Amino acid sequence: MPEQKVLVIEDEENLLEALRYSLEREGFSVLTATDGEGGLQLAREGVPDLVLLDVMLPRLDGLEVCRILRRETNTPILMLTAKGEEIDRVVGLELGADDYVTKPFSMRELLARVRAMLRRSAMGSPAEPAAGNTVVRAGDVEIDLTGHTAKVAGNALDLKPREFELLTLLVSNKGRAFTRDQILERLWGYDYIGDSRTVDVHVRWLREKIETEPGQPRKIITIRGVGYRFEA
Numbered sequence: 001m002p003e004q005k006v007l008v009i010e011d012e013e014n015l016l017e018a019l020r021y022s023l024e025r026e027g028f029s030v031l032t033a034t035d036g037e038g039g040l041q042l043a044r045e046g047v048p049d050l051v052l053l054d055v056m057l058p059r060l061d062g063l064e065v066c067r068i069l070r071r072e073t074n075t076p077i078l079m080l081t082a083k084g085e086e087i088d089r090v091v092g093l094e095l096g097a098d099d100y101v102t103k104p105f106s107m108r109e110l111l112a113r114v115r116a117m118l119r120r121s122a123m124g125s126p127a128e129p130a131a132g133n134t135v136v137r138a139g140d141v142e143i144d145l146t147g148h149t150a151k152v153a154g155n156a157l158d159l160k161p162r163e164f165e166l167l168t169l170l171v172s173n174k175g176r177a178f179t180r181d182q183i184l185e186r187l188w189g190y191d192y193i194g195d196s197r198t199v200d201v202h203v204r205w206l207r208e209k210i211e212t213e214p215g216q217p218r219k220i221i222t223i224r225g226v227g228y229r230f231e232a
């Protein structure tokens with residue numbers, strides 16, 4: 001396999017160097033930038049396989065960099081967040097980031113996430129349709145797996161890729177409960193050392209798009225102590 005390239009955009013020099021060292025030792029080729037504008041430029045010129053993106057950056061903050069990059073590319077983006085930053089925004093269904101880690105993180109955990117994201121991106125979407133079965137329905141939700149579109153009561157939904165995958169997983173297995181860990185494993189990769197809040201945040205965003213009353217969900221049901229189930 002050719003060497004994979006990781007772009008690290010981080011303004012804390014010590015952390016940047018630690019990341020570079022660890023990633024290179026894992027066999028990655030590493031590009032670095034210490035501000036948002038430089039990072040964006042390198043992302044365009046260097047065509048990385050994955051971007052590690054700090055939130056608080058000089059010249060153009062990480063959230064803005066993420067928003068711009070996501071319009072231009074599907075490259076996986078892992079946000080590096082500080083405690084207290086708004087996880088919802090960062091997890092970034094709004095912004096399109098694929099994942100986040102909260103500082104301080106262990107290098108081992110970070111590398112596991114990077115590997116899982118790259119493997120997942122190499123495999124493509126876990127919701128690839130089986131031949132001949134390209135539309136799944138449950139209640140008033142209809143998903144076209146080939147066209148990668150979904151509707152509720154006939155109205156097209158504007159879903160981010162991870163929301164689409166989550167909806168597909170739940171609807172295709174209507175009535176079956178999934179634990180947060182199972183959802184993490186299916187959508188984020190087998191050895192994802194995840195934070196189950198990632199799943200909760202995605203479920204919340206999805207509910208806002210498909211439920212009549214997101215606060216009183218009737219489609220994606222929370223099973224206390226277990227996880228989630230789709231009912232229709």
Ligand code: CA
Pocket residue numbers: 010011012054055056057
């Ligand atoms: Ca920073």
